[in-house]
Amino acid sequence: xxxxxxxxxxxxxxxxxxxxxxxxxxxxxxxxxxxxxxxxxxxxxxxxxxxxxxxxxxxxxxxxxxxxxxxxxxxxxxxxxxxxxxxxxxxxxxxxxxxxxxxxxxxxxxxxxxxxxxxxxxxxxxxxxxxxxxxxxxxxxxxxxxxxxxxxxxxxxxxxxxxxxxxxxxxxxxxxxxxxxxxxxxxxxxxxxxxxxxxxxxxxxxxxxxxxxxxxxxxxxxxxxxxxxxxxxxxxxxxxxxxxxxxxxxxxxxxxxxxxxxxxxxxxxxxxxxxxxxxxxxxxxxxxxxxxxxxxxxxxxxxxxxxxxxxxxxxxxxxxxxxxxxxxxxxxxxxxxxxxxxxxxxx
Amino acid sequence: xxxxxxxxxxxxxxxxxxxxxxxxxxxxxxxxxxxxxxxxxxxxxxxxxxxxxxxxxxxxxxxxxxxxxxxxxxxxxxxxxxxxxxxxxxxxxxxxxxxxxxxxxxxxxxxxxxxxxxxxxxxxxxxxxxxxxxxxxxxxxxxxxxxxxxxxxxxxxxxxxxxxxxxxxxxxxxxxxxxxxxxxxxxxxxxxxxxxxxxxxxxxxxxxxxxxxxxxxxxxxxxxxxxxxxxxxxxxxxxxxxxxxxxxxxxxxxxxxxxxxxxxxxxxxxxxxxxxxxxxxxxxxxxxxxxxxxxxxxxxxxxxxxxxxxxxxxxxxxxxxxxxxxxxxxxxxxxxxxxxxxxxxxx
Numbered sequence: 001x002x003x004x005x006x007x008x009x010x011x012x013x014x015x016x017x018x019x020x021x022x023x024x025x026x027x028x029x030x031x032x033x034x035x036x037x038x039x040x041x042x043x044x045x046x047x048x049x050x051x052x053x054x055x056x057x058x059x060x061x062x063x064x065x066x067x068x069x070x071x072x073x074x075x076x077x078x079x080x081x082x083x084x085x086x087x088x089x090x091x092x093x094x095x096x097x098x099x100x101x102x103x104x105x106x107x108x109x110x111x112x113x114x115x116x117x118x119x120x121x122x123x124x125x126x127x128x129x130x131x132x133x134x135x136x137x138x139x140x141x142x143x144x145x146x147x148x149x150x151x152x153x154x155x156x157x158x159x160x161x162x163x164x165x166x167x168x169x170x171x172x173x174x175x176x177x178x179x180x181x182x183x184x185x186x187x188x189x190x191x192x193x194x195x196x197x198x199x200x201x202x203x204x205x206x207x208x209x210x211x212x213x214x215x216x217x218x219x220x221x222x223x224x225x226x227x228x229x230x231x232x233x234x235x236x237x238x239x240x241x242x243x244x245x246x247x248x249x250x251x252x253x254x255x256x257x258x259x260x261x262x263x264x265x266x267x268x269x270x271x272x273x274x275x276x277x278x279x280x281x282x283x284x285x286x287x288x289x290x291x292x293x294x295x296x297x298x299x300x301x302x303x304x305x306x307x308x309x310x311x312x313x314x315x316x317x318x319x320x321x322x323x324x325x326x327x328x329x330x331x332x333x334x335x336x337x338x339x340x341x342x343x344x345x346x347x
Numbered sequence: 348x349x350x351x352x353x354x355x356x357x358x359x360x361x362x363x364x365x366x367x368x369x370x371x372x373x374x375x376x377x378x379x380x381x382x383x384x385x386x387x388x389x390x391x392x393x394x395x396x397x398x399x400x401x402x403x404x405x406x407x408x409x410x411x412x413x414x415x416x417x418x419x420x421x422x423x424x425x426x427x428x429x430x431x432x433x434x435x436x437x438x439x440x441x442x443x444x445x446x447x448x449x450x451x452x453x454x455x456x457x458x459x460x461x462x463x464x465x466x467x468x469x470x471x472x473x474x475x476x477x478x479x480x481x482x483x484x485x486x487x488x489x490x491x492x493x494x495x496x497x498x499x500x501x502x503x504x505x506x507x508x509x510x511x512x513x514x515x516x517x518x519x520x521x522x523x524x525x526x527x528x529x530x531x532x533x534x535x536x537x538x539x540x541x542x543x544x545x546x547x548x549x550x551x552x553x554x555x556x557x558x559x560x561x562x563x564x565x566x567x568x569x570x571x572x573x574x575x576x577x578x579x580x581x582x583x584x585x586x587x588x589x590x591x592x593x594x595x596x597x598x599x600x601x602x603x604x605x606x607x608x609x610x611x612x613x614x615x616x617x618x619x620x621x622x623x624x625x626x627x628x629x630x631x632x633x634x635x636x637x638x639x640x641x642x643x644x645x646x647x648x649x650x651x652x653x654x655x656x657x658x659x660x661x662x663x664x665x666x667x668x669x670x671x672x673x674x675x676x677x678x679x680x681x682x683x684x685x686x687x688x689x690x691x692x693x694x
Contacts, residue, residue, distance in 0.1 A: 071671070085670040096670065222649045222658075281665065288666075289659075292639040293649065302569045302640065309671045311569075312636075317669065318628065319635075321662040323432040323443065324418070 008073040008307050011080065017045060018101035020078040023130075040170070040246060041130060044154040047246075048099045048134035049082070051152075051253040055097050055136060056084055058257045062264055065090035068097070073307060079103040083310045087317070091145070091268045096313035097136040104129055104304065128158040133174075134253065135297065137314040138260070143280035145267040146180035146187065147228070147287065148260045149314070151297065152249045172245045173235040176256060177214055178263075179228025179287060181280040183336050185346075187263045188229050192346035194259035195232045195252075202248045203240075210234045215343040220290050225340040227290040228283075235296070279333050281320035288319050355420040355654050358427065364392060365448035367425040370477075387517070387593060388477060391501040394593075395446045395481035396429070398499075398600040402444050402483060403431055405604045409611055412437035415444070420654060426450040430657045434664070438492070438615045443660035444483040451476055451651065475505040480521075481600065482644065484661040485607070490627035492614040493527035493534065494575070494634065495607045496661070498644060499596045519592045520582040523603055524561055525610075526575025526634060528627040530683050532693075534610045535576050539693035541606035542579045542599075549595045550587075557581045562690040567637050572687040574637040575630075582643070626680050628667035635666050 023041050056068050066089020074080030081100030086092055105126045133153030140147065152174035159168050178191045192211070199206035214233035218226050232252070237245055291298050291314050301311035327333035370388050403415050413436020421427030428447030433439055452473045480500030487494065499521035506515050525538045539558070546553035561580035565573050579599070584592055638645045638661050648658035674680035 069670075087670055094668075094670070222652075222655050285662070288635060289639060292636060305569075308569050312668060313670050315632070315668040318665060318667045320665045321441075321659060322664065323416075323434055323441070323660055324656045 008075055008080065011072040011074050014070075014072050014082060015074070015080070017042070018074065018078070018080045018132075019045060020103065040154065040242060041132065041156065043246060044132050044249075045099075045101055047250050047253065048132060048152065051134055051256070052082065052084065052097050052099050054254075055256055056086075058261055059086060059092065059095050059097075059138065062261060062268070063089040063091045063095075066092060066095075068095075071309075075103070077103060081307065081310060083307070083313065085313055091140055091142070091264065093139055093141045094313075094317040095136075095138045096310075097134070098310050098313065099132075099134045100307075100310065101132040102130070102306070104131070130156045130158065135314070136256075139284070139316045140264060140268065142268055142270055143181045143272050143276040144184070144270040145264050146178050147284075147316075148176070148178060148256070150174070150176035150253070150256050152253050153297075154246075154249070169238075170242065171236045171238040172249055173237065174249055174252060175210065175214055175217075175231060175233030176252060176259065177218060177228060177231035177233065178260075179283070181283045181336060182276070182332055183229070183339060184263075184267070187266070188346050190263065191229075191231065191259050194255050196347050198248075198251045198255045199232065201251060202244060206234075206248075207232065218290060220286060220294065222293070223286065223289070225286070225337065226343060227286055227340070229339055229346070230343060278320065279327075281318060282322060282325060283336070284316040284319035285321045288315055291315060355422055355427065358419040358421050361417075361419050361429060362421070362427070364389065365421065365425070365427045365479075366392060367450065387501065387589060388479065388503065390593060391479050391596075392446075392448055394597050394600065395479060395499065398481050398603070399429065399431065399444050399446050401601075402603055403433075405608055406433060406439065406442050406444075406485065409608060409615070410436040410438045410442075413439060413442070415442075418656075422450070424450060428654065428657065430654070430660065432660055438487055438489070438611065440486055440488045441660075441664040442483075442485045443657075444481070445657050445660065446479075446481045447654075447657065448479040449477070449653070451478070477503045477505065482661070483603075486631070486663045487611060487615065489615055489617055490528045490619050490623040491531070491617040492611050493525050494631075494663075495523070495525055495603070497521070497523040497600070497603050499600050500644075501593075501596070516585075517589065518583045518585040519596055520584065521596055521599060522557065522561055522564075522578060522580030523599060523606065524565060524575060524578035524580065525607075526630070528630045528683060529623070529679055530576070530686060531610075531614070534613070535693050537610065538576075538578065538606050541602050543694050545595075545598045545602045546579065548598060549591060553581075553595075554579065565637060567633060567641065569640070570633065570636070572633070572684065573690060574633055574687070576686055576693070577690060625667065625669075626674075628665060629669060629672060630683070631663040631666035632668045635662055638662060 019042060023039060060067060063086065066086040068084040068086045071083040072080065079102045081098060083098045086095040089095070105128050131153060133151060135151040136149065138148045155171050157169040159165065176195060178188065180187065196207040199210060210232035211230060214230040215226060217233045218228065218230065220227060298311055298314065327337055366389060370386060407414060410433065413433040415431040415433045418430040419427065426449045428445060430445045431443070433442040436442070452475050478500060480498060482498040483496065485495045502518050502520070504516040506512065523542060525535065527534065543554040546557060557579035558577060561577040562573060564580045565575065565577065567574060645658055645661065674684055
């Protein structure tokens with residue numbers, strides 16, 4: 001299946017756009033009243049590249065010591081990406097912020113994994129597609145400073161070459177979620193409040209719905225527990241106005257820094273013991289289990305032969321598995337585990 | 348799917364057998380000329396329990412400091428297991444040796460994963476089965492001392508209740524493989540020689556065939572590399588005499604100690620640097636990737652709701668993921684990686 005998608009090659013500099021020329025000419029396929037000046041593809045790419053810049057700037061400013069290393073890559077037939085990784089900084093042990101714009105042909109098997117779950121339009125045979133997204137995982141060193149993950153993506157199937165004006169499938173997906181090893185109510189409430197504010201600007205049903213979706217999605221079935229304390233998550237979203245969803249994804253991406261950085265500022269220098277660190281490492285093990293066994297983006301990437309280092313940058317620098325570890329009832333570790341087993345309402 | 352198999356419960360002591368009473372009355376379904384005194388199920392259980400004892404004894408003797416902690420569990424409807432884990436010993440950071448004897452009903456989906464790949468006898472609907480096996484992963488602390496994995500298992504589908512004498516599906520599977528972070532030719536040759544000797548006692552085609560099968564099986568497709576330096580592996584083996592295969596599995600299990608312990612004796616006290624340790628941790632990361640994404644036993648266990656701590660005891664105590672790590676060409680780390688990418692003949 002690695003032959004289905006062309007092999008990436010390194011580039012020495014960032015292109016202005018990863019879009020194919022034909023995409024620049026596309027008018028928006030939106031049915032809204034707005035008259036956007038360029039396609040949703042183009043505006044989504046611009047949005048995720050700006051979000052990458054602003055998140056990386058904020059991370060470097062707080063970290064002080066670490067700098068992002070950038071890898072630009074492209075594919076011969078169009079598309080590519082920018083991977084930025086800060087490793088072994090002062091505050092973060094591993095921080096990855098990637099954007100990618102990918103053209104590909106999905107094997108029917110992968111299409112089943114990626115299509116809207118309730119779509120009745122199941123096409124047999126390979127399906128040409130466009131996918132753009134920003135994906136980031138930020139793992140701090142201090143066990144009291146939480147891991148953050150966010151990911152916003154836009155997906156379109158291509159129109160058949162003999163009918164360029166035919167309707168396409170499109171959908172948005174994404175979310176932002178927080179994975180601490182220890183609970184500070186103040187932090188979790190702040191984080192969820194920012195997510196709720198972003199949602200409420202668009203639809204009052206969004207936060208409760210996407211909060212629950214997040215709790216359901218980041219479920220480690222074989223453990224009976226969630227990876228962390230959630231946030232928001234949505235996928236295959238195409239039953240709202242397309243321009244509205246583009247604005248919503250933009251709002252969510254822009255809220256990453258205000259949702260996360262204040263928490264890091266508060267916790268980054270908290271003194272900790274070897275026991276605190278070991279518990280953080282055990283929770284990182286759960287992070288690895290979720291990502292390799294269940295995460296849709298990761299398993300889709302592994303199947304379709306995406307750039308492996310970009311896909312697996314989400315894995316922590318280090319993780320730990322102890323046999324049959326059970327935190328003492330009532331301990332801080334137990335409280336975190338309990339909240340991963342029984343999701344709470346934080347706002 | 349966790350409701351498909353009854354929940355395990357802890358037991359305070361080891362039973363003489365995990366077999367259901369009805370299994371004790373079974374005559375062997377072997378068509379060989381031997382007249383075994385008890386069923387293949389019963390003799391396979393006895394073999395794996397003896398192998399568990401002898402491997403654990405050998406490990407404790409070499410380790411000096413660590414002792415195995417034992418957990419016995421059973422299921423209300425019959426079956427159970429013995430998990431033994433030595434954690435944070437002097438020589439091994441995590442050593443797990445588990446036996447299990449399981450009765451269950453496979454969902455059709457799991458049956459597809461477990462049945463012989465070329466079997467034409469695909470039954471729709473739930474399939475009652477018996478599975479017994481020994482499974483072990485031994486992760487030493489010293490980066491020059493290799494990880495060992497072995498697993499031998501016997502599988503039978505039950506006869507339909509209305510036709511107890513009807514033919515059953517049965518098969519053997521297993522293997523022993525070595526995963527060093529650094530290559531010592533002497534070690535790898537010794538290990539493969541022992542595997543070859545075990546195989547050659549039964550069939551001259553076994554070693555070359557099962558050595559290649561091992562190289563093919565432990566392939567991390569998304570990396571284009573193998574987990575380690577192989578050994579032997581076979582699965583769904585039912586096209587030889589059943590008694591012969593029982594003897595072969597016994598021989599393989601008995602050869603674990605002579606294949607592995609001399610290597611540990613030679614390497615356990617070798618001085619090492621932080622760089623050696625970091626490379627070992629990166630290779631442990633690959634171990635995690637293989638086990639969670641590809642390993643048939645692990646993915647089958649996660650799907651069928653087996654005892655999660657027993658299934659995941661194969662994961663190392665700790666592991667590491669660095670972004671885009673590439674060993675320097677010609678270095679010792681590069682040589683190991685090269686041998687994982689291009690499997691070699693060691694004997």
